[in-house]
Amino acid sequence: MPLVAIVGRPNVGKSTLFNRLTEARQAIVHDEAGVTRDRIYGDVEWGGRVFDLVDTGGLVPRSAERFEAAIREQVMLTLEEADVILFVVDVETGITDLDQEVAQVLRRAEQPVLVVGNKADNDLRRMEAAELWSLGLGDVFALSAINGSGTGDFLDAVIEALPEQPDVAEDDDAPRIAFIGRPNVGKSSLANLLLGRQRSIVTEIAGTTRDSVDARMEVNGREIVLVDTAGLRKKARVKENVEFYSMLRTERAIQTCDVAVLLIDAERGFEAQDAKVLREAADMKKGLVVVVNKWDLVEKETNTARDFERAAKERGTIDFVPFLYASALTGQRADKVLDLALQVYDERNKRIPTSKLNEVVEAAVRAQYPPSWRGNYVKINFATQVRESPPVFAFFCNYPQGIKESYKRFLENRLRDAFGFEGVPLTLSFKAKSKPQ
Template sequence: MSNIVAIVGRPNVGKSTLFNRLVEERKAIMHDESGVTRDRHYGQGQWNGKFFTLIDTGGYVVGSDDVFERAIREQVEIAMEEASVILFMVDTHTGINPLDEEFVKVLRRSDKPIYLVANKVESMEHRNNSAEFYNLGIGELFPVSSQTGSGTGDLLDAVVSNFEEEGEENPNEGLPKIAILGRPNVGKSSFLNILLGEERTIVSDVSGTTRDSIDTHYKAYGKEFILTDTAGMRRKSKVKENIEFYSVMRSLKALDECDVAVIMIDTTQKLESQDLTLIRLAIERHKGVVLIANKWDLVEKDSKTAHEFTNDMKERLGMASWIPIIFTSMLTKQRVFKSIETAIDVFEERSKQISTSKLNNVLLPDIKRTPPPVHRGKNINIKYITQLKGSAPLFAFFTNYPKHVHESYKRFLENKIREHFGFEGVPIRIIFKEK
């Protein structure tokens, strides 16, 4: 069995702070508002040579009709099923809460090792207060401060004593990353859940449900990769809530870290300026891009509709018309798997290397037929082309006047590279060097 540790408890006891400390990075959003962590959140930890996966969960609330709190409860229960060790967190500042007592009833159904983590022990008084949690009658008690890290060493000693295997340092290391991005409410979480065939993230039609960026290990078409679901991104003027600001920052971080950005739009609203901004950011960061036009089931169609929509979008994309567009419906699951297949193809295109001999044999005749415009009476001669090593396609053209090659000719060369070698969904960079 994998080494998996789930952190559970009622809202606001410090679960995300402990999670961030144990994975040694600020991965989960921390805020003193109840319900910030909604989905299960995964990270990697290591102690005494043993590696484990850590799951942060939302605050468990019983007897609430709130749609999110009901969904959070389901997420917590799934995390407890997945885990090999459970950390039940309580708060020494507030003492035993009725929600803690309710949660103990849920924990008693589990046969996993449970450790009672009395958090926020910042003084001797708090340490003394922690003794009252023995009354809950569950788990060995560990007083800790997830803020300062005190007591976490003893806790981890106990946790890793349950693991027979060393575990993997980082099972996701080196895997391609595909981030699912877009405005709120376009269907990103539904897309992920259909792909995974489970309720991996909470889906609701309330805008702003996903607040953290969530990584999931995924296998398809004989390939393994990481899927990242992100919070919906909206215009800065609309980002009022503190937490939402951090969510948008997490989405931008997911964009920075991914190889391919799957940008989802709502076909009933067409391409909006926020969508175009997101596409521009992905291109500037040299990411592969796939555009998913979702809610296609809501569009009235005739035989030309998809063609007209595609042309209209390509026009709006301008020079980025090399981005593939897939029309989907999360409701009918139409072309959902085609979308992810396209994203994998784009990843492979992004890492494609063309040999120098092939580039020169194919492109130099094109350049001879259509040479660069003359600059101040001087002929610009391109002698040699090579693809430089890098995470995204970068081509160097060697010429006698590198500074004087016109931007329009650069576009001509890019179009010729695409015509001969593909690179669908991938930004191409071209530089000119002196020969």
């Protein structure tokens, strides 16, 4: 999906506009400038098109002296990432020196820039919005993010400014594998190493992220697409902005991939942000692999790898995800990364025959019956796999509401014991229906 970014100085209503366009209440809204510390993004659907919207409204500079530098750096990063830019100005306050500085940067943008005159909630303020044409940017739209007036015509203009939707080959079933993770964990180094080793690169495909490229290559005779999640090209002075846009690229890479390969810095260990990214990919039902990079820099004993994996699971990783210990610098086990990702991809596309599935389910039920529900005996009559990629299993029983999460996990573990599904999130659905006669 294309990326639309909201920029502007603090306290002009960027978070309110974000909430209005996404029809959500994700962004915290407050009269105090800089209240939103965790910037966010969401989807907007209008006129048959869908795009990602980024709220950069949570600017929290580290000091007052760095305030203008932080604003400028955020705008520069937005120019690097976005397809369309929404420059929000407060028509009640009018154009400030900081607005002028941001506008000066935006005049050099190759992307379309739409100027949003926010807080234009009456006729007088809508007339005052005409002042914004003096900024010398794109079209000016007077609207009110609070009550929604003027947003319809504005969204029409946003859709018109979006880039053309790329044609996607319907028969392109090449596995899409994304390297994800925090900045500086070695994603680009590992990708470059693998691409350099492979001489059978077929083509390059324009990616969804601005200026990114997905590489098509062959691995053991199988064609794959390596989804680009390379780091930002410019070194930002404001670290929080780089972290934010890196996470944005990660989110977009996860959306478009079949298997997400999470890279971890072996020296830093498995951190809370790693657990968050892994859980996000699991919630999207993507195949999962964890690669512990820079393993050559770790002093090792007999059980170092086992202890690392155990510590990671205590920090919130997922039991069914395989770990691989490698080094992009030395090439140690780097050639195993895509092999393991393809194994997970195949597991994700696996279909279990109904007869074998029910044998396993019946054995599991005999070993541990479901708890009763409101004094009623819960009976699972029949199970079948209703889809693959990602795998979904339907269980038909007399009281589906009586199946608790603990028993779902028990059944999922029995399915994994019997059929594998390493690195693959499973969906178990329970329905009120009898076994077919």
